[in-house]
Amino acid sequence: MHFKRLYDIIFKNTLYIICLNLFDEMEELKMAKYVCTVCNWVYDEEIGYPEGGIAPGTKWEDVPEDFGCPLCGVGKDLFVKQED
Numbered sequence: 001m002h003f004k005r006l007y008d009i010i011f012k013n014t015l016y017i018i019c020l021n022l023f024d025e026m027e028e029l030k031m032a033k034y035v036c037t038v039c040n041w042v043y044d045e046e047i048g049y050p051e052g053g054i055a056p057g058t059k060w061e062d063v064p065e066d067f068g069c070p071l072c073g074v075g076k077d078l079f080v081k082q083e084d
């Protein structure tokens with residue numbers, strides 16, 4: 001029947017969209033690490049940098065722009081995202 005086929009298509013597309021949205025949300029929640037390109041110190045979003053007043057779970061984009069590497073002092077612009 002045509003209706004059955006139409007239903008299948010809609011059902012599959014809906015599932016597909018739900019999966020895509022879930023995947024996006026997981027990517028959002030995933031904590032990333034950023035590495036200082038000068039001294040290799042790592043900022044871990046999960047850990048934050050409590051010694052510097054940055055709470056655990058702080059996203060890199062929410063870290064203040066005047067943040068400096070605790071080891072060598074360079075700014076955020078010299079950090080790169082660590083790909084795993």
Ligand SMILES: [Zn+2]
Nearest residue numbers: 036039069072
């Ligand atoms: Zn550094």
